[in-house]
Amino acid sequence: MKAKAIVFTGVRQIEVKNVTLKPVLSTDVLIETHWSSISTGTEKMAFNGLIPSPPFIFPFIPGYETVGKITQVGAHVNENLIGKYAYIAGSFGYQDVNAAFGGASQFVVCPVESITVLEGIDDPKCGIALPLGATALHFMDLADIAGKKVLVLGQGAVGILAVQLAKHMGAKLVAATEPYQNRLNFSSADLKVNPSIQDVSAALAGNEFDVMIDSTGVMNAIETGLRFLKFHGKVIFGGYYQRMNIDYSQAFEKELSFVAARQWAKGDLLRVRDLIRTGKLNTKKIFTHSHSVDTDLAEAYHQAFNDPDCLKMILSWKESDTETLPE
Numbered sequence: 001m002k003a004k005a006i007v008f009t010g011v012r013q014i015e016v017k018n019v020t021l022k023p024v025l026s027t028d029v030l031i032e033t034h035w036s037s038i039s040t041g042t043e044k045m046a047f048n049g050l051i052p053s054p055p056f057i058f059p060f061i062p063g064y065e066t067v068g069k070i071t072q073v074g075a076h077v078n079e080n081l082i083g084k085y086a087y088i089a090g091s092f093g094y095q096d097v098n099a100a101f102g103g104a105s106q107f108v109v110c111p112v113e114s115i116t117v118l119e120g121i122d123d124p125k126c127g128i129a130l131p132l133g134a135t136a137l138h139f140m141d142l143a144d145i146a147g148k149k150v151l152v153l154g155q156g157a158v159g160i161l162a163v164q165l166a167k168h169m170g171a172k173l174v175a176a177t178e179p180y181q182n183r184l185n186f187s188s189a190d191l192k193v194n195p196s197i198q199d200v201s202a203a204l205a206g207n208e209f210d211v212m213i214d215s216t217g218v219m220n221a222i223e224t225g226l227r228f229l230k231f232h233g234k235v236i237f238g239g240y241y242q243r244m245n246i247d248y249s250q251a252f253e254k255e256l257s258f259v260a261a262r263q264w265a266k267g268d269l270l271r272v273r274d275l276i277r278t279g280k281l282n283t284k285k286i287f288t289h290s291h292s293v294d295t296d297l298a299e300a301y302h303q304a305f306n307d308p309d310c311l312k313m314i315l316s317w318k319e320s321d322t323e324t325l326p327e
Contacts, residue, residue, distance in 0.1 A: 001020070003019055003105050003106040004017070004293075005017060005104060005106065006104035006315075007060070007061055008060055009059045010058050011048065022094065024072055027074050028073075028109055028112065029072065029109075029115060030071050030073075030109055031086060031109075031110070033066055033068040033106055033107065034085075034316070035066070035068075035315065035316060036063050036067070036317065038312075039064065039065060041239055046060075050242065055092075055100040057100075058098075059097055060098035061099050061103075061105055062101070063104030064089050064101040065103065065129075066088040066090070066105075067085060067086070067087055067128050068085070069084070074112070084118070085124035086115040086117050086127075087115065087127040087128070087269065088103055088108050088110055089131065089269075090103040091103065091109060091110040106317055116130060116270065118273065120277040127273070128283075128287075129272075129283035129312075130269050130273060131269070132158050132286070133161050133165075133272035133275070134264035135264055137165055137272055138263070138264040139238055139261055140169050141265065142259050142261055143211040143213065146169055146170035147171070148209075149173045149175075149211070150171045151177070152212075152215065153214045153221050153222065153225050154178060154216035155177075155178035155184055155187045155189075156183065156215060156216075156311060157311045158215045159213075160188075160311070162215060162238070165275075165281065175189055176193070177195055177221070179194060179195050181194055181197075200224060201227075208228065208229070209229050211235075212234070213238055214239075222235075223247050223250075226251065229250070229256060230254070232254070234256070234258075235256060237259065239261075289304070289310045289314065290314040290316060291316070292319070293315050
């Protein structure tokens with residue numbers, strides 16, 4: 001079976017190409033994609049050729065934020081799943097191209113155990129946010145957030161969800177820093193600070209934080225944030241960092257703990273789905289931009305990677321699902 005897919009053919013080179021899907025095996029499902037999204041973390045680094053290791057070997061299909069409808073199931077899969085929406089974290093079900101992680105395809109073949117069925121969610125498109133929400137939820141679990149004062153650096157998509165989850169999970173106070181005011185406006189933090197127009201020291205005066213969560217990757221921001229942690233405070237590094245370069249003195253004087261958050265734990269996607277279903281996590285606010293895969297994709301990727309007002313770029317694979325989102 002053939003399907004059109006987004007393919008990174010080389011460094012900063014993108015095409016929509018026809019690819020060949022592997023057959024649907026007995027424990028697989030076939031999903032027709034309705035929406036996918038562009039990751040501004042791992043996917044951006046891969047696009048720029050900064051992860052030169054498997055599976056990021058050109059040419060490859062990117063994408064691990066995909067939602068679609070189940071159209072076919074294997075012989076050992078419950079037929080009642082047909083017609084239901086599901087989140088897919090990607091697929092290696094291609095014959096003629098690499099996958100990293102293979103979710104940006106018109107049709108996706110993957111094991112049924114790898115999908116998350118989006119039952120009970122009014123707008124299935126919200127399922128795109130499952131991996132971001134699960135990432136932020138993993139931060140909370142690593143930090144043991146209840147009853148603590150929390151400082152979140154950065155109010156991009158993950159940072160915004162991290163603030164919501166910290167408050168939901170019982171943080172005593174949640175502060176957020178973000179130099180782009182439009183992003184800060186989306187934040188639900190108790191205390192919001194814009195370092196580009198405010199004195200951070202004055203804005204955070206009187207607060208010593210138990211936990212700092214970084215979702216920026218900016219060393220200067222991390223270094224500044226360390227000043228506001230209490231003795232035996234904890235730092236959660238919320239992403240993949242090519243190189244760490246921060247002043248060690250704060251870590252030494254305060255005996256700080258540093259924790260790298262690699263990936264969400266088993267079951268976290270289901271936890272996030274249920275938080276969305278019950279209205280305890282608002283993911284729609286991060287869906288700021290949309291683009292059809294049938295128009296200029298280079299423009300969509302450029303905006304997703306470079307426009308600070310673009311929290312999350314949604315790619316629509318079916319014309320009926322294309323809409324204009326507020327910018």
